[in-house]
Amino acid sequence: xxxxxxxxLEIHAQLSTKSKIFSGASTAYGAEPNTQACAVDLGxxxxxxVLNREVVxxxxxxxxxxxxxxxxxxxxxxxxxFYPDLPKGYQISQYxxxxxxxxxxxxxxxxxxxxxxxxxxxxxxxxxxxxxxEDYHGMTGVDLNRAGTPLLEIVSEPDMxxxxxxxxxxxxxxxxxxxxxxxxxxxxxxxxxxDANVSIRRKGTDKLGTxxxxxxxxxxxxxxxxxxxxxxxxxxxxxxxxxxVQETRLFDPDKGETRSMRSKEEANDYRYFxxxxxxxLDIQADFIEQVRASLPELPDEKKHRFMNEYGxxxxxxxVLTASREMAEYFEQVAAALSGQAKxxxxxxxxxxxxxxxxxxxxxxxxxxxxxxLGGLLLRIQDNTISGKIAKEVFEAMWAxxxxxxxxxxxxxxxxxxxxxxxxxxxDQVIAENPSQLEQYRSGKxxxxxxxxxxxxKRTGGKANPAQVNELLKQKLS
Numbered sequence: 070x071x072x073x074x075x076x077x078l079e080i081h082a083q084l085s086t087k088s089k090i091f092s093g094a095s096t097a098y099g100a101e102p103n104t105q106a107c108a109v110d111l112g113x114x115x116x117x118x119v120l121n122r123e124v125v126x127x128x129x130x131x132x133x134x135x136x137x138x139x140x141x142x143x144x145x146x147x148x149x150x151f152y153p154d155l156p157k158g159y160q161i162s163q164y165x166x167x168x169x170x171x172x173x174x175x176x177x178x179x180x181x182x183x184x185x186x187x188x189x190x191x192x193x194x195x196x197x198x199x200x201x202x203e204d205y206h207g208m209t210g211v212d213l214n215r216a217g218t219p220l221l222e223i224v225s226e227p228d229m230x231x232x233x234x235x236x237x238x239x240x241x242x243x244x245x246x247x248x249x250x251x252x253x254x255x256x257x258x259x260x261x262x263x264d265a266n267v268s269i270r271r272k273g274t275d276k277l278g279t280x281x282x283x284x285x286x287x288x289x290x291x292x293x294x295x296x297x298x299x300x301x302x303x304x305x306x307x308x309x310x311x312x313x314v315q316e317t318r319l320f321d322p323d324k325g326e327t328r329s330m331r332s333k334e335e336a337n338d339y340r341y342f343x344x345x346x347x348x349x350l351d352i353q354a355d356f357i358e359q360v361r362a363s364l365p366e367l368p369d370e371k372k373h374r375f376m377n378e379y380g381x382x383x384x385x386x387x388v389l390t391a392s393r394e395m396a397e398y399f400e401q402v403a404a405a406l407s408g409q410a411k412x413x414x415x416x417x418x419x420x421x422x423x424x425x426x427x428x429x430x431x432x433x434x435x436x437x438x439x440x441x442l443g444g445l446l447l448r449i450q451d452n453t454i455s456g457k458i459a460k461e462v463f464e465a466m467w468a469x470x471x472x473x474x475x476x477x478x479x480x481x482x483x484x485x486x487x488x489x490x491x492x493x494x495x496d497q498v499i500a501e502n503p504s505q506l507e508q509y510r511s512g513k514x515x516x517x518x519x520x521x522x523x524x525x526k527r528t529g530g531k532a533n534p535a536q537v538n539e540l541l542k543q544k545l546s
Contacts, residue, residue, distance in 0.1 A: 073272045076235045077227035081220050082252040083260040084127045090195050090219035091118030102537050110217040112157030124219040127251035128168045129360045137172030143153035145347040149340045154198035164341045167192035176237040187226030232296035248393045262287040267299045279313040295320035379410035394432045398439045405443025447474035499521045
C-alpha cells in the first residue's frame with residue numbers, strides 16, 4: 070500500500086467523416102487493402118493536402134462538450150519518423166498549438182463516488198497505415214487504406230489512480246463521442262483505442278515516476294488488465310532494487326502481460342516543425358457559435374433530467390444514459406406508459422439488456438423495438454398479463470413471433486381477472502390442503518406463499534397475482 074499509481078490516457082477517436090482529413094479518399098471500413106489510398110495519402114511527389122472542414126467542426130464539438138476553449142488559431146505540424154506504414158516519412162499532427170485546449174470530464178465509479186479528470190488537450194491528426202504480419206512467410210505486408218484517416222487525439226492529465234478509474238474515464242469519453250456523433254466508437258474496427266501511460270511513486274510524494282506507455286488498447290477489459298499487470302511489474306522492479314525504463318510496451322491479451330516494444334521517444338526525437346503545405350487553422354467566433362448551437366443534450370445533462378423528470382435513481386439514470394441509443398430507446402418506451410417510467414427502466418435494464426448481452430447485440434439491432442416493448446408493458450399495466458407471463462411473451466417477441474397482442478392471443482396467455490373464477494380455484498386449493506390450512510391459522514404465516522403457489526399452478530400462472538393475494542388473505546383468515 071506504500072505505492073501510488075499514476076495513469077494518463079491518450080485516446081484516439083476516429084472521426085466519422087466520409088473522406089480523409091487531407092484528401093477525398095474514402096474512410097469506409099473493410100475495403101480490399103490499398104484500394105482507398107489516393108496520391109495524397111501515398112505522399113506522391115507534387116501533391117498537396119487540403120484540410121477537411123468537417124473534422125474541424127467535430128473537434129470543436131468535442132471541445133465545447135468538455136468545457137474547453139477552441140483555439141482561434143492552431144498549427145499543423147510534421148511529426149517525423151520512419152516506418153513502413155507511414156508513406157510520407159512523417160505524420161501530419163498538431164503539436165504546440167492544438168485546436169482544443171484544457172477541459173474536464175466527471176467520472177462515476179462503481180461505489181457511486183465521482184472524480185473530475187482533466188483533459189490536457191485534444192488535437193487533430195492523420196492515422197498511419199497498417200502493417201500486416203500474418204500469412205506473409207517472414208515478410209510484412211502494408212495496407213495504406215487507413216493512411217490519412219482523421220483522428221482526434223484526446224490527452225488526459227495524469228489524474229487517474231487505478232485501472233478502474235481509467236476504465237471509467239475511457240467509457241465516459243466513449244459515450245461522449247458517440248453522443249456527439251463524431252465517432253462510432255467501434256473498438257473492433259479500431260475507431261476508438263487508447264494508449265495508457267502508467268507509472269508508480271511512493272505515496273505522499275509529488276514527483277512522477279518513470280512511465281511506460283502501453284500502446285493500442287482497444288477494449289475496456291484489456292485496458293484494465295494491462296494497467297494492473299504493468300503496476301505489478303513496476304512495483305516488482307523497484308522493490309527488487311531496479312529502475313523502471315521509459316519505454317513503449319504492448320499488451321498480450323492471451324498471456325495477460327505487457328512486453329517491451331521499443332524505447333520511448335521524446336518530442337525532440339520526432340523533430341516537429343510546422344507543415345509548410347498547410348496554412349494555420351483560423352477558426353472564427355461565429356463558426357464556434359454555430360457548433361455550440363448544434364450540441365445535443367449531453368450524458369450528464371440527460372442523466373439529471375431522467376432523475377428529475379422520471380423520478381429515477383442516480384444509478385438507473387446513469388445506466389440508461391450510458392449511450393445515446395439506450396437513452397432514446399428508454400424514452401420511447403416510457404412515453405407509451407404515461408407515468409410508469411420505473412417499469413420501463415426495469416425492463417430496458419433487465420430483460421432487454423440481458424437478451425442483448427446474450428447475443429452480443431447493440432441496442433440498435435434489437436429484434437424488439439422500443440414501440441413493441443412499450444406495447445408489451447401496456448399489457449402488464451392494464452392487467453391483461455402478469456409480469457411473469459410478460460417475460461414469456463418477450464421471449465416469443467424476441468424470436469420474431471409477432472407483437473405482444475399477437476403472442477398473447479395465439480398462446481392464450483390472457484390473465485384471469487374474474488373474481489369468481491379465482492375464488493373457485495382458491496376454495497379448491499384450501500379444501501385439498503386442510504393440514505396446511507390448520508398450520509397457517511395456528512401462526513405459520515410463511516405457508517401463505519404455499520397457497521399462492523398452488524393457486525397460480527392451477528391457473529397456469531394466469532391468475533392476477535394482486536387479486537390472488539387479496540382473496541387468499543380473506544379466505545384464509
